[in-house]
Amino acid sequence: MGNHTKRDKAWTKNDKIFLGILIPVLALFFFFNTLPLLKGFYYGLTNYRGYGDYDFVGLRNFKDIFTDLRVGKSYLFTFKYAVVMTIAVNLISLILALGLNREIRGKSALRGIYFVPNILGGLVVGYIFSFIFTYILPTVGEITGIGFLQNSMLASTKTAWLAIVIVGAWQGIAMNTIIYISGLQTVPAEVYEAGMIDGVSGWKKFWNLTFPLILPFFTINLVLCMKNALMVFDQIMSLTKGGPSQSTESISYLIYQNGMSGGQFGFQSANAFVFFLVIVIISFLQMKFLGGKEEQL
Amino acid sequence: MKKKNREGAVGGKAINNVINVLLALGCLTILFPLYMTVIIAFKKPSEMTNDVAGALGFPANWNFDNFIEAMRVTDFWRSLGNSLFLTGVTVIICILLHSLAGYVIGRKMAKHKLFKASYFYIVSGMFVPFAVLMMPLVKQTAQIGMANRLGVIVLYVVFFMPMNVLLYSGYLKNIPIALEEAACVDGATVWQTYWKIIFPNMKPMHATVAVLTAMSTWNDVMTPLVIMSGSDVNTLPLAQLNFQSQFGTNYNLAFASYLLALLPILIFYIICQKQIINGVVNGAVK
Numbered sequence: 001m002g003n004h005t006k007r008d009k010a011w012t013k014n015d016k017i018f019l020g021i022l023i024p025v026l027a028l029f030f031f032f033n034t035l036p037l038l039k040g041f042y043y044g045l046t047n048y049r050g051y052g053d054y055d056f057v058g059l060r061n062f063k064d065i066f067t068d069l070r071v072g073k074s075y076l077f078t079f080k081y082a083v084v085m086t087i088a089v090n091l092i093s094l095i096l097a098l099g100l101n102r103e104i105r106g107k108s109a110l111r112g113i114y115f116v117p118n119i120l121g122g123l124v125v126g127y128i129f130s131f132i133f134t135y136i137l138p139t140v141g142e143i144t145g146i147g148f149l150q151n152s153m154l155a156s157t158k159t160a161w162l163a164i165v166i167v168g169a170w171q172g173i174a175m176n177t178i179i180y181i182s183g184l185q186t187v188p189a190e191v192y193e194a195g196m197i198d199g200v201s202g203w204k205k206f207w208n209l210t211f212p213l214i215l216p217f218f219t220i221n222l223v224l225c226m227k228n229a230l231m232v233f234d235q236i237m238s239l240t241k242g243g244p245s246q247s248t249e250s251i252s253y254l255i256y257q258n259g260m261s262g263g264q265f266g267f268q269s270a271n272a273f274v275f276f277l278v279i280v281i282i283s284f285l286q287m288k289f290l291g292g293k294e295e296q297l
Numbered sequence: 298m299k300k301k302n303r304e305g306a307v308g309g310k311a312i313n314n315v316i317n318v319l320l321a322l323g324c325l326t327i328l329f330p331l332y333m334t335v336i337i338a339f340k341k342p343s344e345m346t347n348d349v350a351g352a353l354g355f356p357a358n359w360n361f362d363n364f365i366e367a368m369r370v371t372d373f374w375r376s377l378g379n380s381l382f383l384t385g386v387t388v389i390i391c392i393l394l395h396s397l398a399g400y401v402i403g404r405k406m407a408k409h410k411l412f413k414a415s416y417f418y419i420v421s422g423m424f425v426p427f428a429v430l431m432m433p434l435v436k437q438t439a440q441i442g443m444a445n446r447l448g449v450i451v452l453y454v455v456f457f458m459p460m461n462v463l464l465y466s467g468y469l470k471n472i473p474i475a476l477e478e479a480a481c482v483d484g485a486t487v488w489q490t491y492w493k494i495i496f497p498n499m500k501p502m503h504a505t506v507a508v509l510t511a512m513s514t515w516n517d518v519m520t521p522l523v524i525m526s527g528s529d530v531n532t533l534p535l536a537q538l539n540f541q542s543q544f545g546t547n548y549n550l551a552f553a554s555y556l557l558a559l560l561p562i563l564i565f566y567i568i569c570q571k572q573i574i575n576g577v578v579n580g581a582v583k
Binding site for chain 2: 009011014015017018019021022025026028029032033035036037039040043050096099100102103104105106110111112113114115116117118119120121122123124125127128129131132135136139170175178179182217220224230231233234237238251252255256259260265268269272273275276279280283
């Protein structure tokens with residue numbers, strides 16, 4: 001930037017016009033983003049039910065979050081879901097992208113089809129899959145005699161979360177595949193040529209040559225996928241509504257369910273605020289860890 | 298020709314054929330749910346026998362009775378109109394306001410700390426999920442009489458601001474400052490310079506922002522669900538949610554309704570597939 005003299009830093013008329021545009025934008029953002037965040041913290045300090053009078057209860061809600069079984073369960077479910085989703089989606093979409101990036105017939109048509117799930121709304125997709133889980137798969141199970149398919153995956157606490165992973169992955173893979181493909185296209189052909197001279201092939205070629213070069217895209221996908229999975233809501237709403245026996249309640253769903261209509265406005269506000277802190281910490285860690293790794297290579 | 302080098306010479310072709318077949322088979326996992334939706338939507342309840350053919354075989358007649366009934370029950374045209382209205386207005390405001398905000402912040406970031414701080418302040422909003430703000434926002438919008446479509450649009454505009462400001466101010470680096478300075482010499486005001494020079498030059502980014510914003514708005518359930526819960530205003534996804542109970546076990550009617558809800562974006566995708574994919578990739582990678 002060179003060395004600024006005092007004059008450079010002074011507010012010119014031009015700067016002031018820019019400031020005049022900036023202030024209303026900041027005000028709008030503050031009023032509908034920061035203010036509700038602060039209000040959420042405030043509500044978290046009360047026993048507000050969403051209506052009527054309320055009292056301050058100090059930090060009691062924030063303490064109770066850590067001992068509340070239902071909240072604990074929702075965190076466990078959400079993290080289990082997010083981790084399994086992130087691993088499964090990235091693995092499958094990386095394989096798909098490697099395939100779709102080769103010289104194959106009908107390449108653009110195939111790419112077009114694989115992207116379709118991404119544009120569809122999670123709610124309606126959930127309803128469609130709900131039918132598959134409840135009717136199609138059990139029928140297939142009966143015909144083929146495969147035992148575990150014979151009951152609806154959505155009806156058992158053991159498998160319901162997996163059903164949600166399947167639907168989430170069905171949609172998430174589409175997005176990540178496209179990003180990996182655009183990553184693979186940045187890998188210059190010379191890299192492969194150089195590798196071929198050295199006799200590198202197959203898995204080694206991928207691991208030593210391709211992967212380091214698409215690492216930034218891997219990072220993007222990891223962060224995006226994790227973030228979306230942690231906020232899962234639509235699929236829960238259409239597939240399980242948190243059931244059976246609250247085994248698939250995500251944090252977002254619990255906040256919605258109990259905060260909006262369950263009379264726990266204050267308590268769930270505290271929960272929401274803690275959720276916010278958790279998201280910030282995870283995002284920070286991801287960027288620090290993955291960002292650092294990129295530089296090394 | 299470049300590709301030939303990439304894939305290696307001898308084994309490449311055979312492997313490619315195998316991969317070709319596998320990828321085509323994989324497509325079935327995408328197409329099967331869509332196929333099933335179409336088939337069930339056209340059937341009569343009496344055709345839904347308890348075997349796989351009952352659900353997946355072709356219907357006896359391809360008639361549109363289910364669709365007509367589903368349109369009536371879910372008030373389809375009104376929901377569609379609302380979805381189009383919310384998405385359209387949100388996209389237009391986002392492009393106009395966020396590009397201006399991105400420009401104002403991006404151009405002065407290097408010079409003034411206040412603009413740099415504003416940039417980080419707004420962009421850090423990406424870490425705030427809607428679920429966190431949901432409850433206070435419901436109270437707040439109700440208090441100021443915005444528990445309606447206007448409120449939902451304003452919330453979308455604020456909620457997409459971090460991402461869009463990031464995209465626009467990043468794109469600004471591609472527009473040489475000399476263009477503005479030349480306009481300034483010619484006596485153009487900031488306002489004129491922006492609309493005549495900067496805004497048109499940001500066109501590629503407008504496309505990305507439009508695609509990202511439109512898709513998130515179109516498919517969003519949570520915001521209209523909690524903000525407009527008192528009113529009888531439905532969006533397309535909300536109509537599916539609200540009328541779920543009314544369908545009962547009439548899956549044919551339900552699937553006709555799902556298909557109607559999916560069709561607009563599917564048609565849009567078929568028409569502008571390239572722009573949509575580019576938009577999504579640009580948004581994620583930048």
